[in-house]
Amino acid sequence: MRLLKLFILALCMFLFQNAHAAHQLYADRDGVNIPYGTKLNLTLSHDLKSSNVVEGDMFQAYLNQDLYVNYKLILPSKTIFRGRISNVQYSKRLSRAAILYLTLDHLVTKDGEQIPINSGLATHFDYKMKKDGGLTTGGNYFTAVKKDLKNAGAIVPRTIDWGATAGDNLFTGAKIVFVPVAALGGCIACVGSSVYNTVADLFRKGDEVIIKKGEEFDIILLSNLEIPTY
Numbered sequence: 001m002r003l004l005k006l007f008i009l010a011l012c013m014f015l016f017q018n019a020h021a022a023h024q025l026y027a028d029r030d031g032v033n034i035p036y037g038t039k040l041n042l043t044l045s046h047d048l049k050s051s052n053v054v055e056g057d058m059f060q061a062y063l064n065q066d067l068y069v070n071y072k073l074i075l076p077s078k079t080i081f082r083g084r085i086s087n088v089q090y091s092k093r094l095s096r097a098a099i100l101y102l103t104l105d106h107l108v109t110k111d112g113e114q115i116p117i118n119s120g121l122a123t124h125f126d127y128k129m130k131k132d133g134g135l136t137t138g139g140n141y142f143t144a145v146k147k148d149l150k151n152a153g154a155i156v157p158r159t160i161d162w163g164a165t166a167g168d169n170l171f172t173g174a175k176i177v178f179v180p181v182a183a184l185g186g187c188i189a190c191v192g193s194s195v196y197n198t199v200a201d202l203f204r205k206g207d208e209v210i211i212k213k214g215e216e217f218d219i220i221l222l223s224n225l226e227i228p229t230y
Contacts, residue, residue, distance in 0.1 A: 050098035097206035123217035137207040
């Protein structure tokens with residue numbers, strides 16, 4: 001019985017010493033603080049398309065330049081950053097555009113340690129950024145109709161210019177005849193184009209958000225980021 005007690009006591013002391021040593025090792029580890037507001041330039045590692053992703057899908061990017069703090073290299077170029085699709089709203093009929101939400105979760109140090117980050121996109125790519133951070137082309141059916149009418153309206157001036165140029169090439173004064181005819185034809189084409197496209201917009205899906213592999217973008221740190229050093 002006495003030997004059993006001695007064995008248990010020795011085991012407890014051993015475990016305590018190891019736990020203390022592990023705690024001391026962690027506590028003694030130094031770290032460098034990267035302040036909030038710092039911008040980091042990244043490159044996307046693969047394509048992202050709103051129609052091909054679901055919420056929770058992961059994506060990856062890498063740092064483009066070495067990051068120094070007080071002349072000390074903290075994050076080398078090619079440091080991996082990982083993120084996820086935090087939300088996606090798919091394009092719908094009535095020309096309603098897709099909305100894509102990207103969130104960077106963590107970076108991976110040279111020692112393989114994953115460091116959580118709190119950041120936001122500071123680049124819109126070629127899209128509009130909503131107040132909640134979503135990327136989209138924006139617009140809906142009425143936006144599409146306005147665009148169609150604007151494009152259709154450009155037909156008339158182009159046909160009038162064609163009538164004037166064609167008439168001058170035939171004989172003097174011919175444009176007096178050609179211009180009205182071209183204008184009438186342009187008006188008919190304008191109306192036809194407008195009717196066709198406004199009806200098509202009822203069934204047409206909106207724009208997708210497509211970000212290509214290799215595109216550069218900036219993120220901004222929304223809180224201090226501590227990188228451990230050894």
